[in-house]
Amino acid sequence: MSENKAGAPAPSLFPEVQAEKLFRSLIDAVGDYAIFMLDTSGRVATWNTGAQRIKGYAPDEIMGQHFSRFYPQAAIDRRWPEHELEVARRVGRFEDEGWRVRKDGTTFWANVIITALRDEHGVLQGYGKITRDLTDRRRYEESLRESEERFRLLVESVKDYAIFMLGPDGRVLSWNAGAERIKGYAPAEIIGRHFSTFYPPEMVAIDWPEHELRVARAEGRYEEEAWRLRKDGTRFWANVVITAVHDRTGALQGYAKITRDLTQRKQIEALEDAGRKMDEFIAMLAHELRNPLAPIRNAVQVMRMFRLGDAKLEWCRDVIDRQVDHMGRLVDDLLDVNRITSGKILVVKTRIELSTVIDRALESSMPLVNEHQHRLEIDMPDEPVRLEADLTRLSQVFLNLVNNAAKYTPNGGVIRLTAKVENGEAVVRVRDNGLGIAPELLPKIFDLFVQGSRSLDRAAGGLGIGLSLVREIVRLHGGTISAVSAGAGQGSEFTVRLPLARVDPAEASKPSSGMRTTGAQRRILVVDDNRDAATSMALLLGAFGHEVHTVHDGASAIEQARTLRPDVVLLDIGLPGMDGYDVAARLRELDGLRDTVLIGITGYGQEDDRRRSRDAGFDHHLVKPVEIGILNDLLSTVVGRAA
Numbered sequence: 001m002s003e004n005k006a007g008a009p010a011p012s013l014f015p016e017v018q019a020e021k022l023f024r025s026l027i028d029a030v031g032d033y034a035i036f037m038l039d040t041s042g043r044v045a046t047w048n049t050g051a052q053r054i055k056g057y058a059p060d061e062i063m064g065q066h067f068s069r070f071y072p073q074a075a076i077d078r079r080w081p082e083h084e085l086e087v088a089r090r091v092g093r094f095e096d097e098g099w100r101v102r103k104d105g106t107t108f109w110a111n112v113i114i115t116a117l118r119d120e121h122g123v124l125q126g127y128g129k130i131t132r133d134l135t136d137r138r139r140y141e142e143s144l145r146e147s148e149e150r151f152r153l154l155v156e157s158v159k160d161y162a163i164f165m166l167g168p169d170g171r172v173l174s175w176n177a178g179a180e181r182i183k184g185y186a187p188a189e190i191i192g193r194h195f196s197t198f199y200p201p202e203m204v205a206i207d208w209p210e211h212e213l214r215v216a217r218a219e220g221r222y223e224e225e226a227w228r229l230r231k232d233g234t235r236f237w238a239n240v241v242i243t244a245v246h247d248r249t250g251a252l253q254g255y256a257k258i259t260r261d262l263t264q265r266k267q268i269e270a271l272e273d274a275g276r277k278m279d280e281f282i283a284m285l286a287h288e289l290r291n292p293l294a295p296i297r298n299a300v301q302v303m304r305m306f307r308l309g310d311a312k313l314e315w316c317r318d319v320i321d322r323q324v325d326h327m328g329r330l331v332d333d334l335l336d337v338n339r340i341t342s343g344k345i346l347v348v349k350t351r352i353e354l355s356t357v358i359d360r361a362l363e364s365s366m367p368l369v370n371e372h373q374h375r376l377e378i379d380m381p382d383e384p385v386r387l388e389a390d391l392t393r394l395s396q397v398f399l400n401l402v403n404n405a406a407k408y409t410p411n412g413g414v415i416r417l418t419a420k421v422e423n424g425e426a427v428v429r430v431r432d433n434g435l436g437i438a439p440e441l442l443p444k445i446f447d448l449f450v451q452g453s454r455s456l457d458r459a460a461g462g463l464g465i466g467l468s469l470v471r472e473i474v475r476l477h478g479g480t481i482s483a484v485s486a487g488a489g490q491g492s493e494f495t496v497r498l499p500l501a502r503v504d505p506a507e508a509s510k511p512s513s514g515m516r517t518t519g520a521q522r523r524i525l526v527v528d529d530n531r532d533a534a535t536s537m538a539l540l541l542g543a544f545g546h547e548v549h550t551v552h553d554g555a556s557a558i559e560q561a562r563t564l565r566p567d568v569v570l571l572d573i574g575l576p577g578m579d580g581y582d583v584a585a586r587l588r589e590l591d592g593l594r595d596t597v598l599i600g601i602t603g604y605g606q607e608d609d610r611r612r613s614r615d616a617g618f619d620h621h622l623v624k625p626v627e628i629g630i631l632n633d634l635l636s637t638v639v640g641r642a643a
Helices: 016-029 049-055 073-077 080-091 135-154 177-183 201-205 208-219 263-305 311-342 354-371 391-407 466-476 531-543 554-564 580-589 607-616 628-636
Strands: 034-038 093-101 107-118 124-133 161-166 221-229 235-246 252-261 350-353 375-379 386-389 414-422 425-432 480-484 492-499 523-527 547-551 568-572 597-602 620-623
Touching: 034 049, 049 124, 073 080, 080 093, 080 107, 080 124, 107 135, 135 235, 161 177, 177 252, 201 208, 208 221, 208 235, 208 252, 235 263, 263 311, 263 531, 263 628, 350 354, 354 375, 354 386, 354 391, 354 414, 354 425, 386 391, 386 492, 391 414, 391 425, 391 466, 391 492, 466 480, 523 531, 523 554, 531 547, 547 554, 554 568, 554 580, 568 580, 580 597, 580 607, 597 607, 597 628, 607 620, 620 628
Parallel strands: 375 414, 523 547, 523 568, 568 597, 597 620
Antiparallel strands: 034 124, 093 107, 107 124, 161 252, 221 235, 235 252, 350 386, 414 425, 425 492, 480 492
């Protein structure tokens, strides 16, 4: 509101009631935009002249009808109208372009903006919806794209580019001279065959050709550089562009595919591409390795709860438990390769004491130290040494260093860990009297995949990842690490220097908040297509006194949850058909399940995977094999339903 020179509010041009009527008249008179309101359930509450012109309905024909009437059946089937309202309700606004349906059944290309309308208390009152008819622009763009595709198809004489068409199912429909020269097939040999013929077996095995078509279908275009196969079986490095071709109604007609032979340029880029493929492989491999570990770990825990009564069986159980732990560490190391090479290692710092970090590390390393009959000497300062650090990650540093000392020192050796404060830094040294480090290896001991003393029996084990990970974690904490050794057989010493936490006398430790209930029975639904994993988890949880039910697919999970109303759902994300993300979203929509705790169980544990779980409605994300202690901690916080 403007003010006059005296500071008083300027008088309004119109009285408030008159201004409101003028504003409504303005909206009603707009003919180029459909402007109307929806109630909170999505039903039409107002209708202007533009809405009648664009969509074809008179006010008395559409008022009170659900706005999904304006959407194609395919959009209704995938619940797109509900999705639009959900986004607008959550973030305040939704904008999209897509096909919409008029009263007479014809379609038009629309720009749609939906705005959530709330009162002064923030309570949702409905939605404002503005629609523009952009059909002419859309058709022009489609015509231009079709013209471009026809032009490409006419260039049959081009020999430096393979230019051809694929049908919607991926089968070759046309073939130019460049395609024949680059790939080696005559038209009669290749037309009608699926384009996966051009892909190496390892890419076909992971369904990569279909992945490319899915991306092109969803985004209009797909481009990559990768190995492809010629007719004679040799490989060439190709730049590939796949463009989805649609008719004017938006129906998919096929794909235009352009391939260039870039083999000569590949030499410089080979290492980068290998790194990218390694990342994808490691993530997939880690997932596949974690799946069988989960039921094994559960079975061991069940065996531990029921005494076996036979020393040999007890020994077998302990062997399985140790080896599962070992395999779990190897999987974590594989994932850390990806994090090191992509710079995605994250640390979450809190104020902690160095002694807590060392205790955590030694708790995990002592079984290996004892196995090799080493003497571990520890010298810690009497006064607390406070750090700003990630407890889990920093413990990993000293676990690696002590484990390395144990592995590379002959049985009965001595490992000494000392900590002190020097020049305003926490300094931790781990020294052993083991195999030592050769002079030529010392400068690159922290490089990825570097290991010393690689005998054929690989008694020391490991992947050559630990020290690279250690250096990266220390760097992220603002510290440094160094190694010294007098040579082979002379032992070695690793020194970690870390900045101390800033002194804050006013800071006091805060007691943990929140009520924990222990020992209470929970009603739990376990959903996993791996029947061994589901059954073993049910046995384990049942042994703790919980009421457990199991199902093995998404549809059964939804049906069972609707009637069972569980306190907790342990939901495998990698379900066939309807995956765990879809199941979680559906469960969140069911009455009576809004307070049910959804715990995602998966072999994928990277930050993107955890973010996707949160977005899908999961409360927690656990990585296989699940630690029973962590799971019990989560279950103890769940409020059970009254019987």
